[in-house]
Amino acid sequence: MPQGSFFALLGASGCGKTTTLRMIAGLEEPTSGTVHLGDQDVTALPPYKRPVNTVFQSYALFPHLDIFENVAFGLRRRGIKSVRKQVGEMLELVQLGEQARKKPHQLSGGQQQRVAVARALINHPRVLLLDEPLGALDLKLRRRMQLELKRIQTEVGITFVHVTHDQEEAMTMADTVAVMNAGRVEQLGSPPTCTRTRAPRSSRTSSAPRTSSRPRSTRRPAGSWC
Incomplete structure (x- = not known):
C-alpha cells in the first residue's frame, strides 16, 4: 500500500476484507507471513502498540x-x-x-x-483503518461523506485503508483498489485499471451473508505494506 494514499479493500461479504483489516490492526493473527508498516515488522505487536487506529461502522x-x-x-x-x-x-x-x-x-x-x-x-497514527464506516448512512449522505473522507485524507496525508462492498464508493474515493474474493486479492490497481477489467462476480454484490474467511497472508519485503 503506498504510504499516504487512500487504499480500498473491495469485495462481497465473507471475502476476507475485514479479516485483512483486523490483521493490520492486530485484532487477528495471520496464519502465515508477516505484516509490515513501512520497514517495521508489527506481526507480533499487540493492537495498542501498533501505530494504527480504527473507525468502525458503529x-x-x-x-x-x-x-x-x-x-x-x-x-x-x-x-x-x-x-x-x-x-x-x-x-x-x-x-x-x-x-x-x-x-x-x-x-x-x-x-x-x-x-x-x-x-x-x-x-x-501512521495508518487509519475504516471498516465500512459509511454503511449505516443513507445514500445521499453516504455520497457526501465519500468526498469528505477523501478531503480529510488528502489534508492529513495519512494512509487510509477503507473496507467496502460498494464498488462505486471504492472507485470514487481510492487511489488504489484491491478487489478481494475468497480470501485472495484478485485485482490490484488504480480505479480506472480495475473498472477496465471485469471484477469477479462476488465483488459486485453485497447480498451474500457474511461468513468467516481468513485470507492467506504472504511475506512481503519491508516497506511493501502501508
Whole structure:
C-alpha cells in the first residue's frame, strides 16, 4: 500500500476484507507471513502498540461525553493534560468546531462519523483503518461523506485503508483498489485499471451473508505494506 494514499479493500461479504483489516490492526493473527508498516515488522505487536487506529461502522462514540471530550479521549489516556489546541484543530479539520459541546445523540449520522474520524486521527497514527464506516448512512449522505473522507485524507496525508462492498464508493474515493474474493486479492490497481477489467462476480454484490474467511497472508519485503 503506498504510504499516504487512500487504499480500498473491495469485495462481497465473507471475502476476507475485514479479516485483512483486523490483521493490520492486530485484532487477528495471520496464519502465515508477516505484516509490515513501512520497514517495521508489527506481526507480533499487540493492537495498542501498533501505530494504527480504527473507525468502525458503529463509530463507538461515548454517549455521556460531549464531542470535545470524545475527541480528546485518546490524548487524555496518554496523560496529555493540555488538549484544547489539538482538539480544536481536529474539530476544525472535520468542520465541527461549533459542535464541540454537543452530545453524540444531538448530531446527524454524518457528523458522528466525522467525530469518530477526528478521535482516531488526533493521536497521529501512521495508518487509519475504516471498516465500512459509511454503511449505516443513507445514500445521499453516504455520497457526501465519500468526498469528505477523501478531503480529510488528502489534508492529513495519512494512509487510509477503507473496507467496502460498494464498488462505486471504492472507485470514487481510492487511489488504489484491491478487489478481494475468497480470501485472495484478485485485482490490484488504480480505479480506472480495475473498472477496465471485469471484477469477479462476488465483488459486485453485497447480498451474500457474511461468513468467516481468513485470507492467506504472504511475506512481503519491508516497506511493501502501508
